[in-house]
Amino acid sequence: MPMGGELHFAKNFRDQSQQQGTGAGFQFDFYCEDCNDTWRSPFEPYRSAQAAGWLQRLSGVASGFLGNVGSTLDDAADGYARAGWGTARDEALRDAIEKAKAHFHRCARCSSYVCDKCWNIEQGLCHRCAPSIEAEVAEARHGGLVEKAREDARAQGMENAAKVDVKAQKQLACPACGAATGGGKFCPECGTSLNQVRTCAGCQHEVPPGSKFCPECGKAA
Structure with missing residues (x-):
């Protein structure tokens, strides 16, 4: 694609x-839209911003000697780098897209x-x-086994329920x-027998386990 031309790209990059x-530059991560495996483009330095960064460091050290002159140089270099950023980034992205095409495939449907593994x-x-087909057959076979x-x-x-x-x-x-x-038949905490059938001392009616009074006559159990 010619310099300064239109830039066409997908959304699968960061x-x-x-x-x-001083570390200014261009780098892009392209990822598979199925498994998210990522390929990172080679780092491409942005020399204008790097030069401005070094100039800012030097002027900071020599600020006592340069005074306002150093500040003016900083601003000029930074402004120059910012002005060229957009065009330089587009060119770097265009180059990265061309390199990424060797690592990804575009599904026609x-x-x-997607990457080679998902293609x-x-x-x-x-x-x-x-x-x-092999993966689908294996998945179906395992699903049948589980079912x-x-x-x-x-x-x-x-069958076991018949024994309960x-x-x-x-x-x-x-x-x-x-x-x-x-x-159980006995309390695991205090050992009290839990299967004893109690009868009311007054009316001889059976008293349910845990009852404090006879449900028939009301006498204390």
Whole structure:
């Protein structure tokens, strides 16, 4: 593309350029729009800004000797560097885009730029638009394995449920100390038996575990 011409670019890059100082220069990160793997363009120094940065350092050291002259030189050099920044950046970006083309492919279906790992070379499309047959088969095979394992586990659980006593009422809290019992026969905290059937001393009616009074006559249990 000719110097100063239009600049066409995608959105898959980040500008890492530095406009001012002795480290001024241009550098761009281009990334895959599928996996985000990144390629960074070679650093291209911006000499005008670097020279201005060095001049500012020198004038700072010699400010006592140069006075206002040093400040004027700083401003002039900085202004010159700023004035040329836009054009220089465009040229650097244009060059970086050309170099990045060797590392990325543009999908004809979704227009994404992807790296070699995310590119289906046989179909000329990205892996999102043309997934690898081998990868899809492997994923489907694993999905079937998981689904069948869940079915078998559920069937085994239903078989095991036949061994569970669902009719017996369990005392889940100890009537003596209030600790959780886990449905056991004795309290794990104080050892109180939890399966004792109590009867009311007054009316001989069965008193439910944990009850302080007989539900039939009201006498203290």
